[in-house]
Amino acid sequence: xxxxxxxxxxxxxxxxxxxxxxxxxxxxxxxxxxxxxxxxxxxxxxxxxxxxxxxxxxxxxxxxxxxxxxxxxxxxxxxxxxxxxxxxxxxxxxxxxxxxxxxxxxxxxxxxxxxxxxxxxxxxxxxxxxxxxxxxxxxxxxxxxxxxxxxxxxxxxxxxxxxxxxxxxxxxxxxxxxxxxxxxxxxxxxxxxxxxxxxxxx
Amino acid sequence: xxxxxxxxxxxxxxxxxxxxxxxxxxxxxxxxxxxxxxxxxxxxxxxxxxxxxxxxxxxxxxxxxxxxxxxxxxxxxxxxxxxxxxxxxxxxxxxxxxxxxxxxxxxxxxxxxxxxxxxxxxxxxxxxxxxxxxxxxxxxxxxxxxxxxxxxxxxxxxxxxxxxxxxxxxxxxxxxxxxxxxxxxxxxxxxxxxxxxxxxxx
Numbered sequence: 001x002x003x004x005x006x007x008x009x010x011x012x013x014x015x016x017x018x019x020x021x022x023x024x025x026x027x028x029x030x031x032x033x034x035x036x037x038x039x040x041x042x043x044x045x046x047x048x049x050x051x052x053x054x055x056x057x058x059x060x061x062x063x064x065x066x067x068x069x070x071x072x073x074x075x076x077x078x079x080x081x082x083x084x085x086x087x088x089x090x091x092x093x094x095x096x097x098x099x100x101x102x103x104x105x106x107x108x109x110x111x112x113x114x115x116x117x118x119x120x121x122x123x124x125x126x127x128x129x130x131x132x133x134x135x136x137x138x139x140x141x142x143x144x145x146x147x148x149x150x151x152x153x154x155x156x157x158x159x160x161x162x163x164x165x166x167x168x169x170x171x172x173x174x175x176x177x178x179x180x181x182x183x184x185x186x187x188x189x190x191x192x193x194x195x196x197x198x199x200x201x202x
Numbered sequence: 203x204x205x206x207x208x209x210x211x212x213x214x215x216x217x218x219x220x221x222x223x224x225x226x227x228x229x230x231x232x233x234x235x236x237x238x239x240x241x242x243x244x245x246x247x248x249x250x251x252x253x254x255x256x257x258x259x260x261x262x263x264x265x266x267x268x269x270x271x272x273x274x275x276x277x278x279x280x281x282x283x284x285x286x287x288x289x290x291x292x293x294x295x296x297x298x299x300x301x302x303x304x305x306x307x308x309x310x311x312x313x314x315x316x317x318x319x320x321x322x323x324x325x326x327x328x329x330x331x332x333x334x335x336x337x338x339x340x341x342x343x344x345x346x347x348x349x350x351x352x353x354x355x356x357x358x359x360x361x362x363x364x365x366x367x368x369x370x371x372x373x374x375x376x377x378x379x380x381x382x383x384x385x386x387x388x389x390x391x392x393x394x395x396x397x398x399x400x401x402x403x404x
Contacts, residue, residue, distance in 0.1 A: 049341075049342045050342045061288045064295060066302075068294065068298050069295040070291070073291035073294075076287055085275060085278055086263045089266050089271050089272070089275035092268065092270065092271035093268045096269075099301050100301050100305075101252065103302075104302070140251045143251040
């Protein structure tokens, strides 16, 4: 059975938990509180030298870090990954965009404000920059969902799970999704999938 | 024939050019100067709403953005991607790490100092933070190369190309690789590969 090292409020961890649930795979959850340095201990760094959750422990294989590496490993051969090579590459395009443009802005602001309880005054210019980049990422996502039900082809894929994770809780970092009708209806479609679960559920 | 929209000093573009060269695939190069907004025109935004190079135009398919999505599409079925599912996932782990931890720090500082000609004084606290995060990424990479020739298995893969792109020019952003013997010898191994080319070569 897989073992998942995770922190329940994490959107990156949520991607993995949602894929495990979608695929009906049982797993053991090891919760670690990233706010008190539980992923920076020598014991954890031996599992992932980058000191971050999620980490999947795979029986007879070893450890695997990085949410998108984990979900693509778990979902290989399933309907969550398109069969067509170009569509599969477009799925990765969205997932790379998420890690570079969306998560470091929308996910980080949520972490600062909601998890660490930092104030707007304290964050100052850093917060203003992250908000600007976060809204730019939302603009790209809104455009990518124009006249589409899902991000790639007309199929619910890992791209939808990966982008949904931090987008649907963007308001927890003070982002307003009101001007993004495509994103809002897509979020509803994702959360209406069978075997869906809310972000903090184990 | 593939068409590549690119900016030659870009490490992300270099990853794609190096994979095309490794695979012996001919392509047409369209150079765009990102410093003067050539990727923010309506014409280019129709190709990639995120306004970034590299973008690959694939005959009879369409456009594909994000360097790692492009190289995994191009290299599918080649020796640059491990056959084993776990090793392939480990390759993606390193590539995700690069986009989240290495490129935004080491690549961005190089862009600020070398391409935009900004000064250390002008950048201030932002530069200090990026340098700190960049060195933390180099620490993880150094650890990952301990007693190994390549990042994944004992095979030269897309992970080596992806991580090499910005690491081997880290000095252009003021990063000192002297304390990283594993990284330095791995850089030598990568640049000794057949069909290698320097970063700015078309």
